[in-house]
Amino acid sequence: MNEQAFRNEVREFLKANFPEKWRFPAHRLSLKETHDWQLKLYEKGWAAPSWPKEYGGMGLPPYEQLVFQEEFDNYGVNSAPNMGITMLGHLLIRYGTEEQKAFYLPKILSCEIRWCQGYSEPGAGSDLAGLRTAAVLEGDHFVVNGQKIWTSYAHDADMIFLLVRTNKDVKKQEGISFLLADMKSPGITIKKIKNLTGNSEFCEVFFDNVKVPKENIVGKINQGWTMAKSLLGAERITIGAPKIARFPLKLVKQLAMDNGLFDDPVFKARYTELTLDVDDLDAAFIRFAEVLRRGDELGPEVSMLKIWITEAAQRVTDMLVEVGGEASVLDAPVSLSDGGSVHPANQSFSSRPASIYGGTNEIQRNILAKAVLQLPG
C-alpha cells in the first residue's frame, strides 16, 4: 500500500472510531479511561504497530510506524504509552517461555492486563543496579519485600513487571531477576504521588511479604539486568520517537494561529527552527529503527535520539507557554478554534520529566561519551 493510501486509511479509522471529546485533550489520557478505544484498536489488529505479525502485531517497518503515529498525533490522540506493548511485549517475545508468550501476549494486545514498570526505587534511580527490593525463593513462590517508586500508572495496572534482588553477594548487576506480579497480591500497597500538573500519574508501590509464583520469573534467575538493559534500548527508542515533540508542536501552531501570531515573521522563523528539530529527528529515528527491523540490536547510540527529542520537546512546550501569553500560567485549558483545547502550563510541566525518566539525559550523555566516543574514565 502506498503511503498516502495508508495515511488515509488511518485517518478514516480515527474519524470513525476515536471519540471526538478525546481529541487534543487538556491532559494525557490514561489507558484505563480509554479502554474502549484500546479495544477498537485491538479488534482492528492495530494495538501493537511494532510487534511482529506472528504475535498479533502489525509488523510495520519503522518508517510506516512513524507515519502511523503521525496520523494519531495530527488527529489529537494523546494517551499514555502502553508499557505492555512498548516494553514488556518485546521482552517476552525475546526471553519468555512458550507458556508465558501464549498466556500474556494476547492479553497485552487486548488490554485485558494493563502493566506498570517497577524498576526505580528511592535509593536506586540513575543507579538502578543498586536496587534492593528483595525476592527470596520459598517453595513454589518468591517472597518479595521492598519498595518501588515513580511507578507510572501503578494505580491503573493489573500487573507489574519488576526488577528484584535475588543475590546480594555478587556484583550488583549479577544478582537481579525479572518478575511478573499481580497487583492484587496480598502485601502490595500503592500510594499515588501528585505531580507538578496536580494529577497523579505515578505511585509508590510497597511490597510486604508478597508471594509471586515461581513460574512468573522471565528468563533465568539473576539474569534480569541483562534482559532489562536490552529492553532499555527498546524503551529509549520509544522515548526517542518524535511523538513527544510533534504533538505539542501541533498545539503551538494552532494556538499561534488563534492568537494571530502565526504570520509574524520572527515567530515563523522560530517555529520553523523547532519544526526542523523535530523533522530531522524523524530521519534519525527511521535510520535507527531500521536496525531493529533488520533484527539487529541497537547499541548505546540510541541515547542520542532520546536526548535530542526530549530537549526539543521542552523547547516546543516553552514556546507553547510563550505563545499563550498570560493565559498560559492559568491552571485551565485554553480552547482552540479547531475544537480542541490546550493547557500550556501542563504541557510544559509534563515535558520536564522526559529528560529524567527512562534514564536521565545526564546518564544518556555519560553513556554516549563512554560507549560511543570511547572516552576514558
Added chain:
Amino acid sequence: MLDLQSRIDRLTEEQQMIRDSAASFFSDDGDLKGIRAQRGQQPGYRDERWQSMAELGWLGLMLPEEYDGMNLKFSEIIHLLEQSGRFLSPEPLVSTAVMGAGALLHGENDVCKSEYLPKLAAGEWKVAVAWQENIASMSLEAEAVTAKETDDGYVVSGKKLFIPSAGGADAFVISAKAGGRTILLLVNKEAEGVSVEFNERVDGGFFGTLSLNNVVVAKDRVIATAGVATLERVIEESRLAVSAELFGVMARALEITVDYIKQREQFGRPIGSFQALQHRAVDTFILVELSRSVLIQAAKTFDETEDTAARAKAASQVKARCSDAALQVTKSCIQMHGGIGYTDECNIGLYLKKAMVLAAWLGQATFHRTRYGELTNAA
C-alpha cells in the same frame, strides 16, 4: 555556596538593614508550608502577615514621608523584593505597594493621595491596577474600557484582564478611554456594576478579570488625565520590582538545589560530585549572577533618572534577563533533582511555577528583548 553579594557588592547601611529584616521576616516560612496552605485560597495570603509588613513600613516603601511612607530608593527596594521572591511570598507587595501606590502617587489627584495613601501604608486599604485588555498586549492605551463623560463624572464599561491579587483589593485603578485619551480612574470594588471573576494560576494565586458595567465614577476619582504617561511610569517601575522578585526566586532555587545535590547519593557518591551536574549547576549560577548584575544596574538607573526612554530600556533589559533566567534556572534545578523534582511535594516545583507566573506578567522575555532592541537602535 559562597555569598557573592557580600564579597562583591558594598551594600549601604540602608540596603543591609532592609535586606536583613526582610530575610528574617520571609524566612519564617522557610519550608513553605504556609504558602502551600494558601494555594487556591482567597485572597491568597494571611492578613496578619500583611499587617506585620505594614508595621515594618514596607507597604509604604515607595511613598514619601507625608503619606507615612519610607521613601526608599529602588536600589533598596530590590533587596526587600529579592527576599519576598526567595520565599515565594504570596502577599501583593509588588501589585499594591509598588504598582497600586505608584498609580496614585504618580497621578495628579492630591485629594485621593491624602485620603488613600496613608491607609495603604497602614495596611488598611489595598488597590490593584487594572490596565490590560488583551493577552500578551502591553499597550497602555485603553480601548475596550470606555468612560463616557457625564455632568458629574464618568460612566465606565468594559473588561480588564490579568489583574494580580484582585481578591484582596478594596479598589482598582483602571485605565479607560475618555474622548480621545486614556485616563486613570479609581473604582471601588463594591461600586455598582463592578464584578470580578477569578482565574486560578499554576502557582495557586489568581489573576482577576474585572467587568465594568455602566459603573458611575465621580469626577474627583480621576487619578490621572495623562493616563498613558502615568501608567507607563508605574508599569516600568513594576517591571523592575517584579524582576527583583524573579531574581529572588532563581537565587533561592539554585541554593536549594546545590544543597540537594550535595546530599543525594547515587553510585555511592553525592550526585553533586558528578561533573555533568557540577557544570549544569555552574551554568545556572552564572545566569543568577548575571541577573543580579543587571538588576543592580537597572535599579540604579531608576534612582538616577526619570527619563522615560532610559527607564524603559533598563526595565526591558532587566525584565527580559530575569524572566528568561528564572525559567531556565528553575527548569534546570528540576532536572538536577531527578524524579522528585516532578512531584508536587518537592518545593523546587513551586519555584518553577512562581517563575512562570512572574515571567509572563508585564511582558515576557521576547517582548522585552524586542523592545530593548527597538529602544537601542532608535537611540
